[in-house]
Structures are given as structure tokens and as C-alpha cells.
Amino acid sequence: MGMVFFNGIPLGKASNLEQMRKELIDKRRKGKFPKSMSISYLEDRDELHITLDNGRILRPLIVVKDGKPLLTEKHKQKLIEGTITWQELIDEGIIELLDADEEDNAYVAISEEELTEEHTHLELDPAMILGIEASLLPFPEMNRGDRLNYGSRMVVQASGIYLKNYLIRDDTAAQLLVYPELPMVYTQTEEYTGLNKHPSGQNLVIALISYEGYNIEDALIINKASIERGLGRSYFLRTYVAEARRYWGGQEDIIGFPEEGVYGIRPEKAYTKLSEEGIINVEEYADTDDVLVSRISPIRFIGIQEEIRMGISNKKDNSITVRKGEEGIVEKVILTENDNGDKIIKTTVREYKIPEIGDKFATRHGQKGVIGMIVPEEDMPFTESGITPDIILNPHAIPSRMTVGQLMEILAGKIGALVGERIDATAFKGKEEEIREMLINLGFKEGPREVMYDGKTGRKFKVRIFIGIGYYLRLYHLVSHKMHARARGKVTLLTKQPTEGRSREGGLRFGEMEKDCLIAHGAALTLKERFSSDRYEFYICNECGLICYENKRKGRVECPLCKGSDVEKTEMSYAFKLLLDELMSMMIYPKIKVTRKVVI
């Protein structure tokens, strides 16, 4: 006797659940139950679960009876003719939808050849065992598993045409590849995901050589002429949002030019690109820190009457400017309003990103790298027929990672380009022999390697070079968005320590563990220097041990407690002073005793 559950709620007890499961499934196939109903039997707990709730992912499989799939040649013919639909196949119980629970009861054959009496289902296609991202990778069965993982992760980061309606969208940040190409070596999934309508990469001529060491550690060498012809160029779009809010008490943000003397006003030059309304014009070039939308906000919540009475200006410049380190041309300006009726101005700035040293590229095999050098075409190696590669990949990237699929793709890409057709590289198609034959037919008897010449000296290389066509993705990690350094600069108000993060021109933190390293080296003075970003001079009362202030009127330093001026000048970190202040705010009296300063 085992329990029967419906949507996780116990219905009651029944015996011979396995038999019951089979009968229920039979009925479902005949159409007496919804097709999305899952019936599963947990053997270890002797429980039957019937589920019909939302959120289960169902997956289609061909039903197998007595070792024979129900989907016959007839059906396939009809499908091609178009006289039968997918829904009809499901309705007839030829194709079944299983959820994760029911899958545990199924015995699924991957291909028709391996079917036995015991099998209950058959995969529609062997490649169906992969998810969407993984099935976008060519020749996945020839790569190590982790490479597929990396590869599918990077396919997602590739810039292409992410959605076809990008022109009317206002994403905060988006990247568009200028000349996306269909991959020479493709998978069938492409068609079903729509990626063949808006691809996200380019077919490049790849040579596997070293070049003066500028492609060590996975760096890439790129042909300058290729970049000039448009390789990897992309547009970066960023949308800035300005809201003109209305505040309590009748105050509101004003879109318009600030008058002279308003708090926080920027140099006049920053406002020159704006139209009369205080909003930038479309197709106007905007540099870093240029104002896109000029906005004036109230500082404090004092009413208009008080403002007049007290005679203080209650205005501050709160304009939207182009981010630090970014520039571009204004793509579009959208004027709209939100639910409260407040004005919203969205400006999209478009920046043309030409590949430069440090930009990240990757193939679909987890082989990523940044540009290490951009070489003029005349210095690039060339083949007998005068072909220069677009990208020079270091051969060391291959052996330890065992991405045979990468080599196969380059090879298949080369064949595809020579024959003039795209090559299908969907998983488990076993195309190896076919490709080999095509290669031989094209005259490459010893593989795809070719004689090449050094571009600088014109000398022939002693070995033949592996050269072909591979699909490269431009990933959205660009140096221009990441490069950052600082010697000195902004500090935070509270602690007087350097700010954090690139967008705030922040410093790079010298952390706890780095501190330990300097200590281990005995570099005490270097350590002091590192940690002296918030160095501050204090006077400390010898009597009370408190930090003193300068009384400018009396022209002396005074203790806040005893008003005496028996003080000692010391140096310490401002953060420590802050700690002492906070202790004092909690009624703890920290006392500093200063001994005579020792000169180091």
C-alpha cells in the first residue's frame, strides 16, 4: 500500500501503484487526461505523484512501444508534406511531454539504433539533450565538457543585434555589432532560436602561430586592415534618464538653464550643446561631463514663501551629464511621463567602439582572449595565395585545453568558404569523415595547413601553418569601460579616505592581506606610506587626552574640556579620530597619552 498524491496533496492509499501508473499513462495518451499531466512513481518511497500545477518544464519525447518508436516513416513523410501538425502528433500520443518527475520513470534512448524492448521513449534528436546555449556550440562532442560550459557562458556575452527592435528600446546599456555575420559553421538550433536572423559574431581568418610573443597568455593579434574594414566594430548605447519630479510643498525640478550663481553650476561650456528647452539635440556630439539634460532641483524643503522671506536661494544644478570616460552622439531623445505625471526625459548616447588593445574576443569553444597587438596588414604573415589572417591565435591555447572542436570548426569553416556553403555542426552528427573527404577533394591532402611567409622578412616559415575560418564573438567587456588608475584624487567626506570604484575615480584598496605581506617583508615604512591616505595632524591635550581645536581669535590651540593649551602635536589616521569620536558619542571617553615624539 502506497500513498497517492495530487499536486503534492495526499489523496489516499492504494496498492499496486506501478500498475496504476501504467494505466493512468495509457489513459492520458488516449486523451482522457490533459497532456500536461505528469504521472510519476517513486519506487523508494512507494508513492504515486500526479501533478498538474504550473511551472513545470515539459519536454517532448517520442513514445516507444515494444522497442519500436510510434513515430514512423509515414508520419515523417506527412510532416514534410505538411499534412500533419505537431499538435496532432501530441494529441495522438505519438509524442509525449514529460516533466522532470516523470522523466525519472522513463528509459530514454538517445538514437533509434540503440532501442531495446525496455526503452519507453526515444529522443527526437540526439542533440536535444543539450540546452539552448550549449546547442549553439559547433562540434560540442569533440570538446571537453568544461569548455562547453565556458563557451556557452561566453556566447551569451557576445555583442550582436540583441533584439530586432533595439531602435525603439531604451535599455540602460546595450551593445550592437555593426556587421554581424552568419557563422560559416552553424548548428540547427540557430534556426529555432532566431539567431540566424540576427547573429552575433563574425567569420575571421585564423592562423595558429606565434607572432613576436604578443599573443602569449591567450592574447590575440589582429590585422589592422581588417579592423579598418570593419572587423568587430560595435556601437555602445547608453540611456540616461532624467526625471523632473514634483515635491511636497509645491516645489519641483525645473528643466531649463540654471541662472548664474546657482549652487553646483557647471562651466558654461558644458551647456553649449543644449537646445532652448535645456535638452540636448539629437545627433549632437556629447563629450564626457557634457550636460544632456539641464535640471534645477530644490536643495531643502523650504517653501517658496520662506525662500523669499529668508532670501536664500533654494536651487541647485542637478543636471544629467555624460558619464566619466564616455562620450558619443545622441541617438534619440524620448519625452514622456511616469504614473505620477512627472516629466521623464530619456536620452540615448551612441558611441562607436572600434576594437583596440585590451578588448575581449572569444570563439564558441571557451577560447577567449584580449587583443594584444594590432598589426598592419603588410607585416602580417601571408599564404601562397596571398591571404593574410585576421586573427593570429597562439597554438599554446589548444593542447592543454583539448578543444578539438575549435580545430574542427576552423577546418570546416575553411572548407565551407572554399566550397561555398555553410557547414552543419550540430552535436552528434558524426561529420568527421565527410569533412575529411571534402578536404581531400579540395586538394588539401595533408590537412588544412598551408605554407606561409613572414610578413616582415618575406621568408618562408619552416613549418606549415594551420589556417582557416572560425567564428569570433566580440564580448561586451571593453577596456574603455574598465581601464582605471589613480595616484591621488577624491576622498570620501566621512573618513577622508579615497573613494571606491572606477566611476568615482576611486583608489585601489590595499587590503588586509596585502598589509600582511608588507609586514612579512619587514617593510614598516612602506606600510606606513600605504596607509597614510587619511593622515591628519592633531593637537592633543596632555591633561585630558582629547583632540584640541585651534582658537583663531585667541591665536592658540585649546582643549575642549579644560580650555588649557598644554598640547602636543601628533599625526594619526583620520579614521582613528573618527573611531574615537564615535566612542565619545556612546559615552566612552578615550584618552590619548602622548609621549615625546620619536623621530624616525
Add this chain to the structure above:
Amino acid sequence: MAKVRGEKGANIKELLPKKYQDLKGKELEKALERYEKMRYDYGEAIGVVAAQSISEPATQITLRAYHAAGRVQLVTTQGLPRLIEIFDARREPKTPSMKIYLDERYATDEEKAKEIASKIKETKLKDLLLEERLDLGEMVIELVIDKDKISLLNLTMEQISNAITKTTHNVEIKIEDNILFVRPTSKSIDIKDLQTLRVRLREKHVKGIKGITQILLENVNGEWVISTLGSNLRKVLEINGVDKRRTYTNNIHEVASVLGIEAARNLIVKEALETMRSQGVDTDVRHLMLVADMMCFSGEVKAIGRYGVAGSKSSVLARANFEETIKHLTRAAYRGEEDKLTSIVENVIIGNVVPVGTGTVKVKYKG
């Protein structure tokens, strides 16, 4: 001869290891020179260096304990969990285990070794039971004993009965062939009491040494060695035939209480080093020796961490910087503690030169 710094009046040559005692002339000079070279300089941060030298290789140890499937072995905690256990000075290791060596009379003879092994392994009453029944009418627990097992362990029914009565009061035991009839003598007794008594009886210690749950007899280089799971050093050392010099446990606190703090300190060094080496990483012993010294110098084994070494630093700021900031600051305020700023962390906090390395040198202007 090279000038060698050392304790006043100490002959450096004597400090050298035994195998270098016969060195003469140039060789001796070279050895002493090397000895001098290898010494730490004044002001070197040996603590930080030790910490880094242990923790860097430790990052390479995988967290997962490794064991070969299907082999006869006692599975003990290994790798990073064990290393953490050692430095945390846990009262009881996750898998306490012993290596019991036997003296010459027993070591080579398998039969005699087995005899000792059977004396050591703890047998509980539940290990001997075939069946247990409750007679609710008579209020009697019937325990059916496995005869084969007790003959294997050289036990009699009387001995088992005695083992029970020794620690359980108010029970009467009748023996009938291989069944023990246990009857509680107290007057008011209900079924619940009988049940709890039954559970208690199951755990009764019958034979062997308490705590030693598993035993494995191995022949190592022609000598029989007993490996155990569970540890009870004091009791094992009392057994005749056990080699008291070599017998070994991995329970540091037990060693500290039985053999003394020096032994515990050596055990920390040995266990930590062996744990690291078994995982394929290595470090110099002296780093571990320093850590072990820090853990033991107060006379008892202290953990590295909040409740041990780091928690007993003299500086308030250093303690507050590590963990439980609020606790240390409030306590310091309550007690009126003073921080002399003698160590590293507190000087980093206030932004002074740390008294380490080049910071140890101070020059006073005499003027």
C-alpha cells in the same frame, strides 16, 4: 671561525644536530656560517611569515576528505577539516584514533596481539544481543545473547550479568541458558520506565576500553600494530604488553592531560605536518613549531582564534580589529583598559610605523 650570535656563553657547535657534531675546520666553519645565515634577523615578523607559510599551501588542499573505496581501513578526518580541527584545538577530534604499538613479547606474535586487541575493543551489550523482548505482564526485560559472539570474546553469561548490575541499581538478573531476565526491583514501575531501562541497557559497557569502537590489526614491518577508531590513552597505557613509548593518539587534549603539555605541543606539530604532507603540500616544520608553541606556552592547549591565541592579545585595538569588535571595546571601556600600542595591528589603525622589520629601529635626536 665565523662569529655566531647566540645565547651568552652557549657553544653554538653544541646546538647543531648530532650528525654535524664531528665537523671540523672548513666544513664546520661553513656549517656555522650557514646556521648564521638561516637565522631570522631581529625584528622579522616570524608570526606573519609562519601564518602565510601554512595558510598559502592550505588553500591548495581540497576540502573533500579522500578515501579509497573497498579497502580495509579506518577512515579518519583528513585534509583541511583536520587541519582546522588541530588549530581550533577542538576538545574531541571528529574521528579520534589511536595507533597502539606492542612491546617485544607481543609484537611479533599474532595470537597474542589479537588477545590484546580483544581486550581493547569496547563491547556494548547491544553488540551481543540476538533479540530483546519486553514481558509486560511480568515487567521483565528478556535479553537473548548471541552465544557464538560471547565465546569468541571469552565472556560468560555471569560476566555480562555482573557488568549490568555493577552500574545499574535496582535490578535483579536471572540467567537461563542464553537469556538474561532483567527485572526492576523498584515497586512502582510502568511500561515507559521499562522502555527507558531497555534503551539504557543496550548501551551498557561489557568489555574492553570505553570509547574504542573499531579496531584494525595490521602487520607493519613484521610487527603487529593495532589501529583504533576512538581514543582512550590513559586506559590503553595501563594494559600490559602495550609499548608505552610509541603508542599514539590523535587527540591533542588527551595527550596534554595524560603526557603533559610538551607532548601535546609535539603532537600538534606532527599531526599538522602529516596532514599537510598527506595532501601533497609541504611547509617548513619551524612554522608549525611556532604555531604549536603559541598554542601551548601558557600550559594548556589554546586554540588559534577568538577564544584562544587571538582573543588573548594584550592590545584592545588588536582584539577589536579581529573579531567581536563591540564586545572588546565595551569591555575595555568598562575596565578602563590601556593600549600601549606595542604591536602591529594597533599601529596600523592609528597610522604609526609598525614595530617590525625596519620599524624596529628608533633614532632619538639628542639635542
